[in-house]
Amino acid sequence: MGDRQKVDGARIAVLDVGKTNIKLSAMTFDGMLAESLCVRNEVRPGPPWRHHDLNGISDWLFGSLATLCRRHPLEKMVGTGHGSAGVLVNADPDDTSALPMINYEQDLPPAIRDGYAPLSGDFFDRSSSIMLKAAHQARQLYWMQQVDPERVAQARWYLGLPQYWAWRLSGVPSAETTVLSAQSHLWNNVRKEWSPIVAGQGWKRLMPPFHPAWETLGPIRQDLARRHGISEKLSVLTGGHDSSLNLYRYQAAGMRDACVISTGTWIVGMCAATPLDQLDENRGMVLNSDVTGRPVGGVLTMGGREFSHVAGQGQEGNAADAALVSSLIGRGTFALPSFGDDDGLFPGSAGRGRFEGPPAETPEERKALAVLYAALLTAECIDALKENGLVALDGTFLRDPLYATLVAALRPNAETVYNLDSYGTASGAALLGEHEARDTPAPIALSLPAAFAGDRAALAAYAQRWRELANRHILPRQDRRTDR
Incomplete structure (x- = not known):
């Protein structure tokens, strides 16, 4: 791969949203790190629950993306993140969210825990046990619906974390298999169909169309790019689970x-x-x-x-x-x-x-x-x-x-x-940028452990x-x- 990359040094921006820290990196298309910026993933107290500061992250992301555009020839942008995160949004990508994004280490009210369990389906519907606290996108959406059914009824999409940021940047909503299979409890990846809770709770209208992790959703929204000084030539990929x-x-x-x-x-x-x-x-x-x-x-x-x-x-x-x-x-x-x-x-x-x-x-x-x-x-x-x-x-x-x-x-x-390598997830995300064009194996440095003495x-x-x-x-x- 990478004749074009080797000639002109093109880069891909990778947003990696972890539970504690968020990194935005300029990467080569063969997964090497050029520069990385980092900020803490702040958590705000309720009500209605402990939640992540999407407004603050937005300001940091758009400003940092502009900074990296000035320093590197960025052509593409892709996001990745943990699976226990869903964001309920309205139709306007300038709206941060319809309801705050739940912190998955938030304790659950007993009524939410007990009410959710019988709705969650079999193992392949869930892809896991019912885990601790506020894990699982489906359980978070169920909680939102119990607390504020009107806002859920008025909302347009429920997005996994990487796809949320892809939507903010491109305006194109998407669902993606690695995120939904990361114990979201929304998607049965064996049967390739929505889990029963989606139809049972009336959520099908909130589920966007599927796109592969490597697919280009579109260019960055031009108004967003001009407002923040980001390159208008930047294209946005779907992204996937870390x-x-x-x-x-x-x-x-x-x-x-x-x-x-x-x-x-x-x-x-x-x-x-x-x-x-x-x-x-x-x-x-x-x-x-x-x-x-x-x-x-x-x-x-x-x-x-x-x-x-x-x-x-x-x-x-x-x-x-x-x-x-x-x-x-x-x-x-x-x-x-x-x-x-x-x-x-x-x-x-x-x-x-x-x-x-x-x-x-x-x-x-x-x-x-x-x-x-x-x-x-x-x-x-x-x-x-x-x-x-x-x-x-x-x-x-x-x-x-x-x-x-x-x-x-x-x-x-x-x-x-x-x-x-300490940036494996970002490296894998960067490799998505040439998924369809790659005709030789991507480089990776592997070592053998020393012998046990x-x-x-x-x-x-x-x-x-x-x-x-x-x-x-x-x-x-x-x-x-x-x-x-």
Whole structure:
């Protein structure tokens, strides 16, 4: 790809909306970062609920886009973001929203939780369990309709987060498969049809037409471009879900059936080869989509928060000591799930996290135990996805070199590689810009983990014992939380 790009240095702007931060980057069409601007994703208090500051984001986005247009030859713009976000809008793209965009970590009123559950359909309608708090676009729209039915009745579209920003920029509404398959509970990607709740609640009129993530919706609205000093030649793509676009980075590099484990606040595993009948919603498993609409098995667990519980404070910049890890293994010191509010792969474990064996007494030992625990959670994710072949690791856990080494050692008969790029989602989004024109694999830098220097047999025995202990206190199904 990229003869034109190599000659004139054309760029694509990528808006990446995370739960905590928002980045706008100028990228090359083969996914390399040229410049990035960042702002916090502020949350405002209610009423009617905690919500994101779309007005403030709009001002920052349009001004930052103008800045990048002055510094780079931007030709296209594409957005990506997390899946637990829907925006109800009126017909005018200069209107920020019909109702405030719900923060997905907002607690639910019991009446909303209880009223929604029987409407949500089967696993393939939801693509997940019913998750904590205000997750799921369908549940957010249901809440809006219960609180303010008049505004919902007057609204024109309900848009996923990347498509909301594409609509603000282009004026063209769109639905997209990776966003709707990211546990929105609105779209059944196996049957390729709206979930029953859409017709049941009268929402079909709010659902826009589908467009692929790579499709050009149109040019930027000329009045918007002139008002903010943005290039009027900028074209706007549909965009997609952040984890699916990170997966697309590997697929565009020729790894069609890649199993990718991304780490951060969540450990997110995605594998297109996972059999659909192996997905267990009670073990944090989900059904996503790649950009072509192909179903992709997934698994979610809040590994970053688990890591923080175990590691404690003060060791953020220090690498784990391999000798300490071997010592912890030898004396049988365990961190067991789950310390946070999420069950992850161990049903009924939320809030029941614990330590067993001789305690990790120093900050250095806690850090070593946290890295070991993170590697064990990752191996459990890979096992749940039924992946016995190549696995690619990326994300923040790789800041500690021992993490990849331990994951590879825990699966000695399969290949593990890693990618150190810190902008994988933005890279995948940028590659959409030449999706239809690409005739050779996109570049990607993959490395092999260093060999584990400790006793592999002891590590394997420790991992087996960890799994036995982790499963020992799983609650019977009838005793599990009702919002899972």
